[in-house]
Amino acid sequence: VIRMSSQLNVYTDRTNTVAVDLGVDITGDTITSQIRLEPKPSSTLLATWTVAITNAVLGTLTLTLDDSVTTTITASNGYMDIKRMVSGEPIPVFDQPLEVIFIDAITS
Secondary structure: OEOOOOEEEEEEOOOEEEEEEOOOOOOOOEEEEEEEOOOOOOOOEEEEOEEEEEEOOOOEEEEEEOHHHHOOOOOOEEEEEEEEEEOOEEEEOEOOOEEEEEEEOOOO
16 A cells, blocks of 8 residues: 555646556456545546556656546545456555645646
């Protein structure tokens, strides 16, 4: 389980990328991540990150939210985690959900 900062800023109307280093070999694993209004799976889905594994052996990946997704977000905050599927078993990555703060872009 990875300990991360308590919040992540995501700009609306912009493409956002986040580099993640899990520090473990994730070869063959499936990684997913969503942002929801509240920190529970039954809560309203705000966005789903596109996950690109950059180096499976080192456990590095990039999460991306395209501006076409962030433009539609009207909430001021939400919560996310990362799910790692290992041999069919869901493994948590964070020790608690990460708060996401949505920030309006200033430059048009």
